[in-house]
Amino acid sequence: MSRPARVSPDRILAAAALEFAGRGFAGARVDRIARRARVNKAMLYYHFKSKDRLYRTLLRRMFTLAAERMQTIGAAGASPAEKIDRVIAGMAAFIDEHAFFPKIVLREVADGGAHLDRETLAALAAVPRSVGAIVQQGVTSGDFGPVHPLFAYFSMLAPVMFFLAGSPIWKELAPLVTEASTPPTADFVVHQQHGMRRFLSFAPDSPARPTT
Amino acid sequence: MSRPARVSPDRILAAAALEFAGRGFAGARVDRIARRARVNKAMLYYHFKSKDRLYRTLLRRMFTLAAERMQTIGAAGASPAEKIDRVIAGMAAFIDEHAFFPKIVLREVADGGAHLDRETLAALAAVPRSVGAIVQQGVTSGDFGPVHPLFAYFSMLAPVMFFLAGSPIWKELAPLVTEASTPPTADFVVHQQHGMRRFLSFAPDSPARPTT
DNA sequence: GTCTATACTTCGATAGAC
DNA sequence: GTCTATCGAAGTATAGAC
Numbered sequence: 001m002s003r004p005a006r007v008s009p010d011r012i013l014a015a016a017a018l019e020f021a022g023r024g025f026a027g028a029r030v031d032r033i034a035r036r037a038r039v040n041k042a043m044l045y046y047h048f049k050s051k052d053r054l055y056r057t058l059l060r061r062m063f064t065l066a067a068e069r070m071q072t073i074g075a076a077g078a079s080p081a082e083k084i085d086r087v088i089a090g091m092a093a094f095i096d097e098h099a100f101f102p103k104i105v106l107r108e109v110a111d112g113g114a115h116l117d118r119e120t121l122a123a124l125a126a127v128p129r130s131v132g133a134i135v136q137q138g139v140t141s142g143d144f145g146p147v148h149p150l151f152a153y154f155s156m157l158a159p160v161m162f163f164l165a166g167s168p169i170w171k172e173l174a175p176l177v178t179e180a181s182t183p184p185t186a187d188f189v190v191h192q193q194h195g196m197r198r199f200l201s202f203a204p205d206s207p208a209r210p211t212t
Numbered sequence: 213m214s215r216p217a218r219v220s221p222d223r224i225l226a227a228a229a230l231e232f233a234g235r236g237f238a239g240a241r242v243d244r245i246a247r248r249a250r251v252n253k254a255m256l257y258y259h260f261k262s263k264d265r266l267y268r269t270l271l272r273r274m275f276t277l278a279a280e281r282m283q284t285i286g287a288a289g290a291s292p293a294e295k296i297d298r299v300i301a302g303m304a305a306f307i308d309e310h311a312f313f314p315k316i317v318l319r320e321v322a323d324g325g326a327h328l329d330r331e332t333l334a335a336l337a338a339v340p341r342s343v344g345a346i347v348q349q350g351v352t353s354g355d356f357g358p359v360h361p362l363f364a365y366f367s368m369l370a371p372v373m374f375f376l377a378g379s380p381i382w383k384e385l386a387p388l389v390t391e392a393s394t395p396p397t398a399d400f401v402v403h404q405q406h407g408m409r410r411f412l413s414f415a416p417d418s419p420a421r422p423t424t
Numbered sequence: 425g426t427c428t429a430t431a432c433t434t435c436g437a438t439a440g441a442c
Numbered sequence: 443g444t445c446t447a448t449c450g451a452a453g454t455a456t457a458g459a460c
Contacts, residue, residue, distance in 0.1 A: 021322070029436090041437080042437090047443095050436085111236075113381040116381075132389055151404075159371065161370070162374065163366050169328075176333070176341070178344055183360050195411040196411070199411040241454095243452090252428080254425095254426075257456075263454070
């Protein structure tokens with residue numbers, strides 16, 4: 001079989017990922033994407049119809065990949081607590097492979113999902129749905145205390161997104177924040193894993209009234 | 213005393229907050245800021261020298277305000293656990309008063325702090341430093357288990373930022389994620405408070421080896 | 425301090441040959 | 443599928459009168 005040799009679209013998507021992550025949708029320049037993909041602008045507009053469609057195509061692909069990884073973790077045989085460990089480590093690994101991912105997510109959250117059509121929104125929803133299902137299993141089995149699955153998703157992964165998206169800043173910020181030794185980036189995953197085990201654990205104590 | 217009547221700079225900063233939060237630094241348009249502030253462009257460039265300096269002025273102001281609030285909480289007389297409750301509720305209240313704040317933070321994290329000079333970075337650092345000091349007190353007193361203050365800061369407040377910055381999206385997303393009732397936005401703060409109490413609590417159990 | 429008018433640049437997108 | 447050349451719109455910033 002002759003390969004279709006459709007290497008351009010993939011190269012364009014890879015270049016777009018870097019550009020959109022680094023500058024945001026509004027700040028992204030189509031010229032830069034084309035140049036980085038070693039393709040001229042007309043070629044880019046031939047494959048993708050517009051800047052918007054290029055962006056949405058990229059996001060759908062990334063959300064789908066991330067959701068698949070979370071789904072795989074949920075389908076495996078393991079205790080709920082161990083699955084939570086794997087969700088956190090799995091997302092960190094995914095970000096390690098696709099460094100642009102958390103930046104784009106943060107920007108899209110700030111944009112209020114302005115560039116997401118229904119299809120892309122559905123692809124995004126698959127990520128918290130997969131993770132939420134794992135949490136729900138733990139609640140039902142009694143391993144976890146009662147908690148809203150979507151809330152747990154945010155408590156679990158927002159710090160990972162936040163921390164790994166801005167690691168260069170934190171390295172610059174750390175000396176201004178604490179006199180303790182600079183934080184080893186990789187240890188944050190372990191920190192979050194240990195903490196979330198307790199966060200989600202059933203706690204018979206603590207009346208824990210809300211405080212203003 | 214005659215009032216200086218310097219109402220323009222404040223109106224410009226207020227308009228800039230909305231514009232920068234809604235579109236990001238690159239997407240923000242100076243014309244829109246000027247129009248929203250009911251001031252012409254030349255006036256804007258008269259008070260602030262450039263788009264960059266306007267942005268940094270805004271950020272310094274917001275970071276300083278947020279840090280002051282955290283510092284007040286830390287200085288009050290209360291148990292470490294209760295202070296954590298107040299930090300979470302206090303940040304949520306601050307965001308409620310300045311809805312643009314978490315959006316700008318998320319964007320700046322994604323930008324890798326590209327627009328932050330040394331002075332603005334120092335203002336930003338005061339926020340995690342204040343919160344980190346509270347955490348450190350709890351660790352020292354034995355109320356909390358051993359934890360890096362900066363890590364705890366992220367685990368505590370990143371979900372709050374993330375959730376409150378994107379509340380319109382989550383409302384649209386929730387039905388696609390869970391068949392359970394839609395999550396009441398205000399309850400997230402209580403969820404995070406209760407969870408973080410356990411997250412930070414001293415846990416003699418759990419060998420908790422890292423999982424890949 | 426405040427305005428109008430505009431210089432200069434860069435953007436997203438397309439035309440049309442090959 | 444791929445290219446060069448370019449259009450019209452929109453951007454940041456400034457000049458200069460008041």
